[in-house]
Amino acid sequence: MAERSFRDEVEKLKLGDGAEFHGEGILAVTKALLQSGVSYVAGYQGAPISHLMDVLADANEILEGLGVHFENSASEATAAATLAASVNYPLRGAVTFKSTVGTNVASDALANLASGGVTGGALIIIGEDYGEGSSIMQERVHAFAMKSQMWLLDPRPNLPSIVNAVEMSFELSEASNTPVMLMLRIRACHVYGRFTAKANKRPEFGLADALENPRRDLSRIAMPPMTYIHEKDKWEKRWPDAVKFVEDRRLNEFFDGDANDIGIVMQGGLYNTTIRALMLNKLADAFGDSKIPLYVMNVTYPLVDKEFVRFCAGKKAILIVEEGQPDYIEQAVNTILRRADIQTRVYGKDVLPMAGEYTGGVVRDGIRKFIEKTRPDLLPAGAPISDAPLKQRESKAAALVATDVHGRPPSFCTGCPERPIFAAMKLVERELGPHHVSADIGCHLFSIFPPFNVGATTMGYGLGAAGASALNVKAGKRAIAMMGDGGFWHNGLTSGVGNAVFNKSDNVLIIVDNGYSAATGGQDIPSSFHPHASRGTQNSIEKAVRGVGVTWAKTIDHTYDVALMRDTLREALTTEEEGPKVIIAHSECMLNKQRRMRPLWRKAADRGERVVRERFGVDADTCTGDHSCIRLSGCPSLTIAPNPDPLRREPVTKVINSCVGCGLCGEVSHAAVLCPSFYRATLITNPSGWDIFKDRIRTAVIGFFQRRIERRLAAA
């Protein structure tokens, strides 16, 4: 069960012809899929399209009602391979994952799919995780479109355009026998807006029809000699077909402007930002009416040569607004214009930055530079934006805050069961010295930041163990690899564990088994703890690793037991036993556990049932403000507060009320012999008769002694 529920919102997917849809981008995409008569949908979660997977999961009933099959794929490779159903059958299918990491994983299947080509529309919805808020390396999906020859749509970031792009993608795919990628940037995925809905369409040809009437076509299989034919077909047939479709259906948009000796070309996804940038330069109004002609490429691959030739006619210069590097589009446009012998000067990365997100301010400044170079007469005279005293105030403000704004890298949530693993690792480090740690993708990667500062590399999802595979020689120390349960099922079982067994690795692997694909929003996975109506959960990770040949495997069912965690890790690092040592650290993701349990506790308390809640606290009068406890934890609920003792200058440690009582603070202060300031408070709501009786006796006896203490203190 995912972190965010769309149970109410998916009702909007039922809207019929002419109804107005209000909602988030990803929900609109789902609606567009249903309007297009899609037969199957699959994907792998990851920002910014995690919510698309969550919407689909929550909409499963509606999908089934329309005869649409939905799968949570094991990986992006699985998702991409799922599109094989559209190779021989007139089935429309869509898959989704984040890019470029997901596209990397999927690229084997995508290359095979693109080589043979498709019959039914095959759509890949790409969440382009680029720029602010991104969680991955900064690369462009554009390269994948070019290398395998798949078409790439980058629509204007408003719901009508996005919905239209989904519908057009299927048609384009079918018209050119080529898979189509539709890319959505982070903010477009989450943009809230509206569009006029159409009725959902039930697929004419269903998956059952395919199963019952199997077809094959040798010419679509990627195997020599067909692959040589595919390569020619891509260039001779599919490309021209696609270009014709893009032109005929006017997928790209042109907007006139008075200053028609220059023009601006942009990726569709940057349209709104470009209009705002023009507006701030007083060259357009809020409705997109621009003084400069615009060419909006809702399709960024293939480029349509004829459109460029037409747009550049009579223009001395154009500006290409293309986000990310390398500047594939700018290079291609230069080639197009050279071949056509057109002398229009192409500006792009010379006035705009080569790398980094094209936010409003960046594009505003780039366009200004372009205009200064080509049509300075269009710019209003004088300083455009702010005057000197204001600038002065701005720089004074920036100087004042300069040293006092710290970064806030993501870190483990309150009560996270992964934190004690790293606390234990720090304790082992004190005994055995530092070890090489190969990190993985997932929440556990937050260990690389303070306070733990653990982890040397991360090579990709599920590749933690693989990342330590070269460090497999006899030495005084072993390498430690991390892996999450999500990454384990994604590929780590084979790429990491199987590989370590086969290559007789002596390294240690810690698998964080928190029951969910937690970092992407708490989606279920094969080892999720709870039974699931439509998915096969509760599969043991320990059984799986033993199944591929691991003999030293230990499951710790309560990761908060730091001493046990420490002792197990020490043993794994020092045991004589050969072969990989696998520790499975098994405790439920606290974020999901709280989300699951809190409403139940609240209801029980309201019903008058006995509810016990634990939380921790720190006695400010015994805390000396060294904060060792925070350095071994970093829990958001474990923070600092001004020292109530005016003789002391250091802030004291304080536990705030968001504490969920996971127990780590007590365990750490025990295992690390820290200080006696921590206490655990047990709050009993609706106490039983026995609780009340016990409490009365205790209060009476303790009260007697406490009054003696008070008298003595008063006498002093």
Place this chain on the structure above:
Amino acid sequence: MDTTAQRPITIAILAMGGEGGGVLAEWIVDAAEHAGFIAQMTSVPGVAQRTGATNYYVELFPKLGARSNALPPVLGLTPVPGDVDVVIASELMEAGRAVQRGLVTPNRTTFIVSTNRVYSMTERIAMADGRADSAALLEGCKSAAKTIIHGDLAQLAEATGSVISAVLFGALAGSKVLPMQRMAFEAAIHRGGVGVKQSIAAFGAGYAAAEGGPQPVKAEAAVIAHISPTLAPLMAETGSAAEPARMFMRLGIEKLADYQDAAYARDYLDRLKPIAETDKRHGNGSGMLLAEVARELALGMAYEDTVRVAELKIRPSRFERVRAEVQAADGQIVEIAEFLHPRVQEIADTLPASTGRWLLNTGWARRFVERLTKSGRVVKTSSIRGFLQLYAIAALKPKRRRSLRYANEQAFLHEWLRTIQTVAATNYALATEIATARTLVKGYSDTHERGRRSYDMLMQMLPRIMEMPDPAAALAALRKAALADDTGTALGLAIKDIRPLPQAAE
């Protein structure tokens, strides 16, 4: 005709994961749509949901005139520096971040800032005080904004039993920067339907705060309210000292009488007397040496031993404090458990000095106790058994002056005071720095030992430091290095830097 006259109202919200920034943005969109605006909102969550900084961006466009009916406006997805009408920050450092990103500009921005602090990891893991300068942050915010509304809105949220997003929504309404009536905002909360009563109360508090209503006042620094007759004569002796030495001395007297007895507080004053004279003779009139010694000596004499910890844990005031801190309601029972890990060292420390030394130096006895104290203990102070255990330890207080720890601590303080006296005659500033350096010795077990090691290293460096151009600054730099990490790396490097190389020494 100015085609660029009509522009959207732009609103950026900077929050942290889990603070309800998304709910706030949704309320704004809902209220605006009902008031006839075309609204667009977007966000950047990603991994930032996990306690990191998150941001939301909203644009509102009036649905006025025929044009906007036929043709939708093109709304932006990212805030543009210099073009943001309202910036809402749920925390002071996040407000500083908005300033740093250039989102808050004096030509345009109404800046709604909650001045509460959610400390960053850097601030929290510091070995002493690593907090950012709140005053500078707020000053920066004021300087950057056209209009600023600020206050501890988190405290208002807590007071109204709600979340900060509702208070911020109220402050936004109260800022009157959006052309909507108060009721339009409140209606959005009602339509949201979740926690309406508390949200409306929090909204009201935020609205009042924006209108300049009374803000909650933080508790004042502790003052000595009541002086017991036994301590009155001691307190009277502090009269001649300048502030802040006088305040520290009075606090010290009170602390030590509480820690041991009035006689111990008397000892304290007696030890300060020669320092006060030295300060008068060699000082610059600031009384800084006396102040620092008065402060540190009180802390040093009130070292945290097992007796002290046990005594503080069982006090009735502490039971009440725990109930308040965990926000226990009437009728809820609260049980308290302590996490204690006394080692052989702490046990020996509590014993009479000779017995303690015997225990530490006798192999078999030491091993025996070590085996018993291998793992930590959870003591339930709210149970009769646990309470009496701690009560029994606290009862050793009268025998404290005979304990091994007492002997060690007094010897340490004696040596420290002697060094200060010696140095003060020639270098007042350095003597003051030596007084402050005692702050390194704090905490328990490993932390205490590490602190003591660092302090000893500093004292060993004294002869060399005194040859340097500014000895006080040099010692302060070493103290800071000792607090830079808990492995001693920075201190080691700093010492290496000032230790003369053999050839340089010539």
